[in-house]
Amino acid sequence: VQKKLWGGRFEQSVTPAVEKFSESVSFDRKLYKHDIQGSRAHATMLAQQGLISMEDMENIISGLNEIERRIESGEFLWRTDREDVHMNIEAELIDLVGDPAKKLHTARSRNDQVATDVRLWCRDSMDKIIHKIMDFQVALIKLADSYKDLIIPGYTHLQRAQPLLLPHLLLAYVEQLERDIGRLKDCQQRMNYCPLGSCALAGTGLPIDRFATASALGFIEPLRNSVDAVSDRDFLLEFLSVNSILAVHLSRIAEEWVLWASEEFGFLTPSDAVSTGSSIMPQKKNPDPMELVRGKSARVIGNLTTLLVLCKGLPHAYNRDLQEDKEPLFDSTETVIAMLEVSTEFAYNISFNEERIAKSLTAGHLDATTMADYLVYKGVPFRTSHEIVGKSVALALSKGCQLSELSIAELRSVNPAFDEDVYKYLGVQNAVGWFRSFGSTGKACVMEELRLWKDKVVRR
Ligand code: ARG
Numbered sequence: 001v002q003k004k005l006w007g008g009r010f011e012q013s014v015t016p017a018v019e020k021f022s023e024s025v026s027f028d029r030k031l032y033k034h035d036i037q038g039s040r041a042h043a044t045m046l047a048q049q050g051l052i053s054m055e056d057m058e059n060i061i062s063g064l065n066e067i068e069r070r071i072e073s074g075e076f077l078w079r080t081d082r083e084d085v086h087m088n089i090e091a092e093l094i095d096l097v098g099d100p101a102k103k104l105h106t107a108r109s110r111n112d113q114v115a116t117d118v119r120l121w122c123r124d125s126m127d128k129i130i131h132k133i134m135d136f137q138v139a140l141i142k143l144a145d146s147y148k149d150l151i152i153p154g155y156t157h158l159q160r161a162q163p164l165l166l167p168h169l170l171l172a173y174v175e176q177l178e179r180d181i182g183r184l185k186d187c188q189q190r191m192n193y194c195p196l197g198s199c200a201l202a203g204t205g206l207p208i209d210r211f212a213t214a215s216a217l218g219f220i221e222p223l224r225n226s227v228d229a230v231s232d233r234d235f236l237l238e239f240l241s242v243n244s245i246l247a248v249h250l251s252r253i254a255e256e257w258v259l260w261a262s263e264e265f266g267f268l269t270p271s272d273a274v275s276t277g278s279s280i281m282p283q284k285k286n287p288d289p290m291e292l293v294r295g296k297s298a299r300v301i302g303n304l305t306t307l308l309v310l311c312k313g314l315p316h317a318y319n320r321d322l323q324e325d326k327e328p329l330f331d332s333t334e335t336v337i338a339m340l341e342v343s344t345e346f347a348y349n350i351s352f353n354e355e356r357i358a359k360s361l362t363a364g365h366l367d368a369t370t371m372a373d374y375l376v377y378k379g380v381p382f383r384t385s386h387e388i389v390g391k392s393v394a395l396a397l398s399k400g401c402q403l404s405e406l407s408i409a410e411l412r413s414v415n416p417a418f419d420e421d422v423y424k425y426l427g428v429q430n431a432v433g434w435f436r437s438f439g440s441t442g443k444a445c446v447m448e449e450l451r452l453w454k455d456k457v458v459r460r
Pocket of ligand 1: 024028084110111114318320322323324
């Protein structure tokens with residue numbers, strides 16, 4: 001067994017159980033690229049400050065480059081007895097370039113090192129998520145564009161409410177996803193400060209330049225307090241919260257599409273390429289991918305909970321508990337990326353069943369609210385008009401017909417305010433035609449929004 005890098009004061013080696021329990025290299029090796037990136041910046045700064053020679057710096061950096069190459073080609077041997085990604089790389093560097101490598105950890109602790117690596121990893125991952133969200137938005141916008149005129153029943157309480165243009169609903173998803181992008185960018189900005197040089201918790205007496213490393217790594221500035229820098233993971237709580245909100249958005253879309261794929265709704269058909277079958281029922285074709293999108297949102301929410309509970313009892317500053325932040329972080333990130341990819345594929349692989357949807361529009365009196373608005377035009381106070389239309393609906397229900405099928409005499413028997421022109425308001429086509437408020441499902445509004453979104457996505 002090799003002596004630990006921290007082994008100076010120890011007389012016994014750790015038991016196999018403790019070694020196995022404490023290691024993190026099996027999962028934190030995902031940080032290797034950012035760890036090496038941080039070490040390069042640190043070594044460069046140490047040389048600029050005269051803490052190591054230029055030659056040492058060059059040896060360190062070429063060694064790090066070689067290690068990166070070996071990791072990426074699969075030649076690198078990750079060792080559990082070296083505990084974590086940081087010490088695997090440092091110990092390998094010492095094996096590779098010898099004495100100069102022993103100077104790399106000058107004015108650095110794994111506490112500030114890991115905090116830096118994780119921030120760098122998050123910054124890149126947030127960019128990836130943002131791009132995946134944008135891909136999904138494009139798919140939704142294309143879907144909206146190919147069903148420009150399709151009217152669907154809109155629901156409240158899952159009861160038929162008012163007619164909607166399908167693009168209006170799809171653009172609602174797009175708006176929600178746009179706020180998720182905004183939240184990721186906010187979080188990325190707030191997170192973009194550098195812990196490196198905070199060392200274990202108190203900083204250092206050595207003449208380092210934290211502004212130089214912060215800027216070399218693309219951070220706005222160094223974090224201003226060394227204790228804060230190594231102890232807080234609020235940036236992860238924020239990131240996982242944002243991922244959870246995103247996952248909830250995707251889950252709601254998934255729920256809607258799963259419902260719509262049912263025989264009962266029959267609004268959409270997923271292609272075979274995004275469906276799966278049953279091992280016993282030969283006739284089945286299930287929308288499993290979207291059920292899994294709905295299902296996987298649970299683990300994203302669970303990961304946030306894990307991290308909140310992990311952090312809530314920690315005294316300042318670093319505690320080893322914080323090693324447990326990584327698996328929830330990685331899982332949450334990988335899961336939302338996969339959810340976005342599958343949702344995008346699904347969006348490219350569904351078709352809406354226009355006939356079936358048209359049939360569904362004849363029940364549920366989706367034009368009742370528009371009829372009430374008509375009476376408002378005629379000078380009837382809205383509360384009164386609500387009452388009158390309610391009675392008209394009752395009459396239509398008793399006759400088993402739609403509002404537009406009541407004769408003018410029947411309508412007048414409910415209230416004399418009705419004129420022949422009421423029929424221009426009835427039926428879902430007419431009803432949708434009357435919407436004009438900003439942000440409404442009116443054709444002109446929706447087409448304008450669709451145009452704006454198409455413009456926006458080609459520009460970015
Ligand atoms: N592997 C640790 C983590 O992920 C970083 C090392 C800090 N360890 C320590 N004993 N101070 O948090």
